[in-house]
Amino acid sequence: MRFPLAALMLLIVLLPASALACRGEVTTVMDYLPGNWEVVDGQGNILGYSEIREGAGGCALRERWEGQDGLEGEALFTVSDGRWRLVWSDSDGLVLNLSGQPEDGNMVFTGTQSTEDGEILHRIAYELLFELGEIHQLWEYSMDGGRNWEVFFAAWYVREIEY
Template sequence: MKRFNCRFLFIILIIIFSVSINFTQTKNTPPCSSLEAKQFDFWVGNWVIYWITQTGDTAYGSNNVQKILGGCVINENFSTKGAQPFNGKSYSVYNSTKKIWEQTWVDNTGAYMSFTGKFENGKMILSREVSGKNNTKILQRMVFYNITKTKFDWDWEYSKDNGKVWELNWRLHYVKHKNG
């Protein structure tokens, strides 16, 4: 009986010790410090953006992307100039509970879009589902790829067959501004 009590007490002490170490490590870990929460850091900076329009002209824009709220949120400020200026903002955060990235986009046309996704195989892919004509399901996604410290490409794609075939809507080329 004494032997059983000693073993039981020993097991309880090990459990308490393990839980207290885990709690201390969790308590001292800063929020948004995981490697996954840094996967979008390549996007932070001031960017010059260019793309080819449907008429074959080259169009330009800018994007200022910064970390806010203690480094937990990535804030995008996109703008174009011209006859019809286009301005938009997005907020991206890594959801450590769901193990996905979540992004909300809003712009001066009144658009609101919500995306989720992951960084895999050197690409950040964020997607959403929308209803098309006659309630057909359309998938839309953004793909960040060819990522280096000074440039990357961004595609907006859609699929009408549940992701079997993706078609390109437009492609943007990001080049880091010399001031950062």
């Protein structure tokens, strides 16, 4: 009877370590994303709501987006070997596969989308604003291989107050 108890105790002790194994020493703004967020523009107007939950033992984040304009989206963030990946899918039919890494304190994801008009390069940056307790997201795209960028979506994630 002692062996199963010892094995269970060992498993409990090792679970947190195995969850961190997928991230290694990569600590980023992604560690602060889990939670319920009100998403606003630069003037404080509500753009939508985001619910982000940790999963897969700490190796993934799952986002559920509900925009004020009716758009719904899902994102899956995963990390392996210190490299983040993002898969985005929304109710407008947009599907993106991006990869990311920390850059100057931000987490930056990049990837391409093939369209009838050519290839679109996407860049999504998350910046943790410690002093405000917010996260700034800037989603840009380029139609010319990254020479010129246009803003697709700029927003601030403000943690919802729980009552």
